[in-house]
Amino acid sequence: MMKNWLAAGAVALTVGMTSTIAQAQTTTIPGEQVGLATGAPLPEGVYALNTFAYRLTPNVGPGASAVDVGVNIPVLVWSTPLVLAGGRVELLLAPPTVFTFGKNRGANTLRDISINVGTFVGGIWAFDLGNNFGVSLLGGTYLNELNGDRGVLVTRGGALAAAPVLGQLASNTYRFGIAGSYTGNGYNLTANLTANIYDSPAKFPGFNTVGFGNTRGPFNISDSLNLDLTATKKFGNFEIGAIGYGTYNFDISQTSLAAGNRGYFALGGLIGYDFGKFTAQVYAARYVAVSVPRSEATEVFGRIIVPLYSPTPAAPPPAPLVRKY
Template identity: 75%
Template sequence: MLKNWLAAGAVALSVGMTATASFAQTTTVPGEQVGLATGAPLPEGIYALDTFLYRQNRNTAPGAVDVGVNVPVLVWSTPFVPFGGRVELLVAPPTVFAFGKNSGPNGSRDLSINVGTFVGGIWAFDLGGNVGVSLLGGVYLNDLNGDRGVLVNNAGTTFATPVLPQLASNTYRAGIAISYTGDGYNLTANLTGNFYDSPATFGGNNFFGTRGPFIISDSLNLDLTATKKFGKFEIGAIGYGTANLDTSVNSLAFGNRGSFSLGGLIGYDFGPVTAQFYAARTVATAVRRSETTELWGRLIVPLYSPTPVASAAPIIRKY
């Protein structure tokens, strides 16, 4: 059932933030789209993806935490192709986790935070010659169901609140991607912008002083993929980074222009499920001691396609 559908293009939507406001960044985590040919249109159908990130923090201070992000995604590649571009609809309810690195009273408790559900759409074009281009637009509904989060140590003392001040505003997301998917290659560049209503405030009670206002920096992410398939295996290089556009003294991104990471990816097509694993390490950063190692895992499951298996063969060969 379209075993090579990943090479035809897909989108994984996620969020990624550090556990404190001092390293605030985009709601969309850098690297969440690597390994996917996001520029090319998907064949008509319904697809499920789940992407998980584990970010290891080199900081060993008492309140230091590692961070995880889990993003289940449902994609409907519709039969609608206005002006030759496939319309794809997406929904994703991400969750961010923080894992305390130290025991004892000064160590941080583990916690989880709901990020505003993402709803959006893609308009994807097959330009011919195994080249595709797509446009993405959508919003993380942080005002509706985003959780501000409170980081507490094992002794019950509040460390930081809100943990993710980015969630004080809905995040408006726009993106453009281009992919080459011929001869088993996936060569993709994906540029994503996150934009906020800034300054922004949380609603509800203000007991922990979490209301705001917060000056949230608009940001740009760049995700790069260069992989090759050998039978059922896929292997290659990846790179991704983020740039904050407002690093003024009042901004949540004060002093943090951004970062860039490099790494590698390996994947395997099991038939009904495709799995990917990739890892990357910070190679450039504007914030001292903020270097991280990030480990990623992804599962991709085609749930439904109106195209019979035999009729799907030309699509598989094409990509």
């Protein structure tokens, strides 16, 4: 069971936003693949997992810019029976949603909102290298131009606070990744590198939101890299260990959505438990390096992984009949 749910981490596909709205980041949130052996191929079957991330940002006072951010990512994975050149083919589908929560109350503070992210469709090509080592390649697209949302922040008194919230969703996000994992002896030692590539500059379809200025674009969107690191150990049904993750923006010019924000790195810990029918994980991290002063934040993640279907094992061949004469 452990290998199944560790490898189920071949996918936890999410979207993210920074603690301050003006500093955009990758569509794939840093830390979304922490705790998962994304380099290991999944056994054939169908898997469901749900990851929820919550970013606790510093409370800067009664101003309208104080928000916490949540991201919910339900994922469906089909690990197909197809094996090409030694690598198993796995198909992925995920429709993430972003939430913002105003930290204070009063007419000048922010309303809570939800924002649709373009549905992710993609696939993984995963190889078992032997001796508990695995490597995988991921490719896919967030269909932001089909069903993504721009988001508009409004105060409780009805005044404009910021728009768009997620300017990077003006473009489809083209996602590519490579991961390596060691899963022997109860360990999960995984490194995962994820790239998000955009058509930049890009515009949202339709018109500007009336009364909210330029919510359509064009916007200059920075291509980015995320690094997710996991080092955990299983003790019976329990899992515990250290994690780290971060992001790097390439274009931080004044015209970019990531203006002045090269990225950040966070460190923390993870605990998990295998209940048999499903596995649960909780992990948390604190920013330890930031490029924007006083932008440190604490993030908490929760995850449930459920194997939905696996092929019925083939019946063993009958034992040979032996007779003595």
